[in-house]
Amino acid sequence: MTAVLSAPSAVTCDDVAVVRPAAPAIAPLADVAGATAQVPLCTGDTVRYANLDYAASAPALTAVAAAVTDALTGYASVHRGAGHLSQVTTRRYEQARETVRAFVRARTDDAVVFTRGTTDSINLAAHITDGDVVVLDIEHHANLLPWCAPRPDGSSRARIVRAADTIEDTLVALEAELASAPAALLAVTAASNVTGEVLPISRLASIAHRHGARILVDAAQLVAHRPISVVSHGIDYLVFSGHKVYAPFGAGVLIGRADWLDAAAPYLAGGGATAEVGVESDGCTDVRWHTGAARHEAGSPNVLGAIAIAAACDELTRVGFESIGAHEEILRACLDDGLSGVDAVTALRIFTDSTDRVGIAGFAVAGHQPRAVAEFLSDSAGIGVRDGKFCAHPLLNRLGYRDGAVRASFGVGTGSEDIDRLVGALTHLTTKARIE
Incomplete structure (x- = not known):
């Protein structure tokens, strides 16, 4: 079913297939507080929280x-x-x-x-x-x-x-x-x-x-x-x-x-x-x-x-920045590849010649308001992301996203399971889900 947006937005759970990815291929690099926290889904189930909001506040080591x-x-x-x-x-x-x-x-x-x-x-x-x-x-x-x-x-x-x-x-x-x-x-x-x-x-x-x-x-x-x-x-x-x-x-x-x-x-x-x-x-x-x-x-x-x-x-x-860099480079490549495979998702970029990025990915989902996307990810898959204009209004305005965007961010406490879950949920949202 094609996703339809109206306000106020609330996930219709009958249309949500909770994404439960395969076993992780890449484990977190360091232990963070709250790594095993369980959060409720709109189906009544619970799932381990996938924290992809490190750029706002990273969990405590x-x-x-x-x-x-x-x-x-x-x-x-x-x-x-x-x-x-x-x-x-x-x-x-x-x-x-x-x-x-x-x-x-x-x-x-x-x-x-x-x-x-x-x-x-x-x-x-x-x-x-x-x-x-x-x-x-x-x-x-x-x-x-x-x-x-x-x-x-x-x-x-x-x-x-x-x-x-x-x-x-x-x-x-x-x-x-x-x-x-x-x-x-x-x-x-x-x-x-x-x-x-x-x-x-x-x-x-x-x-x-x-x-x-x-x-x-x-x-x-x-x-x-x-x-x-x-x-x-x-x-x-x-x-x-x-x-x-x-x-x-x-x-x-x-x-x-x-x-x-x-x-x-x-x-x-x-x-x-x-x-x-x-x-x-x-x-x-x-x-x-x-x-x-x-x-x-x-x-x-x-x-x-x-x-x-x-x-x-x-x-x-x-832990060492060589290890941190290698860990985050793999996760960033996984995230970029995954997002590029979702037709409705557009990645945000400032520069056409940039070659280095930290673990931050801003993106927009065609046909969906940023807050509706963030709520869907939380309610359907237990994923925490950021939405809005990220205290960078002039930049979002010039990029053409006056209503804001969505941002996923990660660090040493992130594993590939978190990235897989995000990509799977976005794929579901843009191909099957309905937001009312």
């Missing part, structure tokens, strides 16, 4: 969960406590900085500032940046809106460059923009959260530096899939979120050159950021702020979030 559990047994205040557990917790928190520094191969004098996530990290970067910022129109909102915020005089510091149809022409456009007038910063996403396409960060850094600008790299969608070297890639500022790298608790980091961070006013005013404070009847006096990471980490930090990120960095290092 079991090694990360264990590290957090261990830290909880000795959890206490940090930095100014004389008690033994306070000292232990402080050491764990500060060691987490060094673990992150080593993981991204940062400079020894780079600041490592813990934040609430990538969005918070980029807002902190915007806070410390003076001058114009060059950015592409294909960015996630987190790497677009902070730069578009008006200056006190109402002017915008964002200089938005339209990405070309090829990566090569996009690099030419960025170089031309940077050459046209001074800019403080080039802010780019390392891997698209919509298509997974990876940009050549080293070349972008060289372009920025050639024209006197620094480069900020949003690595939220790259850091769990590819090795990153702040030094070798020539990165000035790197940001990412814990929840994209198998670490929960709403934490992130900004790693980069300390001079702008030390010169800027504290991101937040409060305890921990100050070395000395006095008061008079007309206000605070003699306020002296710390330099370094503490200057921008006022208040009680997310200690467990930082510990979780460090544990994820350690575990990914143990």
Whole structure:
């Protein structure tokens, strides 16, 4: 039966043949929490959850969960406590900085500032940046809106460059923009959260530096899939979120050159950021702020979030990016081949010359709204995907998907059974199912 869409959409279970694929050929590479979770289907049955929404929030690695559990047994205040557990917790928190520094191969004098996530990290970067910022129109909102915020005089510091149809022409456009007038910063996403396409960060850094600008790299969608070297890639500022790298608790980091961070006013005013404070009847006096990471980490930090990120960095290092890359390359090829075999499915791409993608596949299903597709996959096959415009509205609009699209994404906890189940369910949807 041809699938028919009307709103509101609900799966008619009589038309759904639950896809139960053959035994997996490729097992997950690492253990993640919730890997055996059972979810209900519209038929009344249950099935193991196929999590294909890693790009939104990756499941916690079991090694990360264990590290957090261990830290909880000795959890206490940090930095100014004389008690033994306070000292232990402080050491764990500060060691987490060094673990992150080593993981991204940062400079020894780079600041490592813990934040609430990538969005918070980029807002902190915007806070410390003076001058114009060059950015592409294909960015996630987190790497677009902070730069578009008006200056006190109402002017915008964002200089938005339209990405070309090829990566090569996009690099030419960025170089031309940077050459046209001074800019403080080039802010780019390392891997698209919509298509997974990876940009050549080293070349972008060289372009920025050639024209006197620094480069900020949003690595939220790259850091769990590819090795990153702040030094070798020539990165000035790197940001990412814990929840994209198998670490929960709403934490992130900004790693980069300390001079702008030390010169800027504290991101937040409060305890921990100050070395000395006095008061008079007309206000605070003699306020002296710390330099370094503490200057921008006022208040009680997310200690467990930082510990979780460090544990994820350690575990990914143990698994090895060579193994991760090989695992995800096989799964990506399986997914691409499977989607290409479903006539109604169109894969999303930004560039015609891109050759590298992480485990992200954005696609549209002809004749079906994205939310209806996502609900069908969940209700009929126990598959979790993302639908909508993925906080990248300008990109989806220019690609012609103003109503959004569907996104499947995966990582080290994914096996080929998950990919097979998705392809089978989409095939069923486009050839037999009915959505009412």
